[in-house]
Amino acid sequence: MGYSKKNVNSVYEDFERIRDENKAQAESRLFEVYAKCPEIKAIDKELSRVGLDIFGATMMGKEGLEKRLNELQEKNELLQQRRIELLRDMGYDADYTDIKYNCPLCMDTGYQGAKMCQCLKTALTLKGYESSGILNLLKSQSFESFSIDVYPQECQSIMQKNYKKLHKFAENFETNKEFFLLAGGTGLGKTHLSTSVAKVLIEKGYDVVYEIAQNIFSDFDTDRFRDRYSDSELLSEKYLDCDLLIIDDLGTEIVTNYTVSYLYNIINTRINKKLPIIISTNLSAKEIKAMYHERITSRLFGEFTVIKFEGCDIRKKKISG
Ligand SMILES: [Zn+2]
Incomplete structure (x- = not known):
């Protein structure tokens, strides 16, 4: 995933x-x-000569300095104006010979001062998707490609509702800081809809991190982690500070005291910072409660909107055509 040394380079x-x-x-x-x-x-x-003269004028002592500088400034402005006129006469914009930056905010350096520019964050995220195979999901899975018709009649209205809820969330992300738990069996569109949200947000320039639960925990396996990430800022950048975190397939990881406290830290920190999470799981509420500590389940069932993907088996429909 994102921010590996290889991707950064x-x-x-x-x-x-x-x-x-x-x-x-x-x-x-x-x-x-x-x-x-x-x-x-x-x-x-x-x-360029005027530029040198301005430099020279400042070296000539304070007496009359302001006057000399004003004269040079005036000369500079006249030359600039004449240059713009000549360009316009030829049918060009005033900035025709300037460097055109892909990102004017950081002039394509990736940084605004010491702060990472959003364009660099997005490039890193996309690069991360690419190297993890998620880019392929993003290509094929979007709100536009989500088809209600593949679901059996009896669950189309539930799917329509789920679609609308997540679509609205993506569209209003700037003000809507909701947390979602997508629960239900495999093949019912949980990944498709969460990937669709990711796509909308990445295109809006948000920093989205998508990861399968078991990879999140293996990332934290220290040796591997140090090998993959260049500095300590990166873990917090990755799971704690991104605009949206999508955790897919919760419940497939090996649960230990360690993973539980790590997961709790991620969920709790993000809730406090109002940074949304979408968690998807094949587990039922009962199974979640049996598997995780109460401090996690109270967060999941207290702070998250539970969206149920249930009531049908999409594979039956696909087989029957
Ligand atoms: Zn930039």
């Missing part, structure tokens, strides 16, 4: 390539403009 390389490409494209637009309009070339030369 690969995404950094992608960003570097994007920066190089955008810079090269800006340069080629500049050469094109110079060829068409030598006056712009002369202006650019003059502008």
Whole structure:
């Protein structure tokens, strides 16, 4: 999943390539403009000279400094204006020769100051999906591709309701910080609908982490974890701080005191921070209560909206056509 060293390096390389490409494209637009309009070339030369003069003026002592700087500033502005006019005359925008960034917020560096830019987080998440095979799910599973018709008549209304609830959640994510427990048998669309939510949110630029329960716990197996993640920030980034965490197949992991307290920490921290979780499970409420400590079940049944996927067997319908 996301944020492995390998993925981080690969995404950094992608960003570097994007920066190089955008810079090269800006340069080629500049050469094109110079060829068409030598006056712009002369202006650019003059502008860099003014830049040097401004630097020089500050070295000449304080006396008359403000006046000298104002004059140079004025000269600079006139040259810029003339440059824009010439570009407009040729039918170009004022910023035609500037570098066009894929992400103007971070200028394709991936960082805004010391803070990771959302574009880098999203790239890391997508890279994580890619390396874990989830990208394929995202390609085939979306709200658009969710078909009610594959369900037997008797459970279509329940599926329609489940679809609507999760679709609404994804659409209103900014204000709707709900927690969901999707419960029901295999093949009833739990993964399809939670993947659909993930897709909508990733496309909106949210940081979504999708993981199968047993992988979450094996991630925390320290040796493997240290090998896969480059620094301590990453675990909290991954499960505690992402905008939406999707835990698939809860109940398939080996339950120990250790996994229980780890799971409790994730659920509790995210509830306190109002950062939604979608958990899906094949277990019944009774089985969940038997398997997990009361402090987890009280959270699951107290804070989560339980969505039941039940009342039909989709495989019967598929077999019968
Ligand atoms: Zn950015």
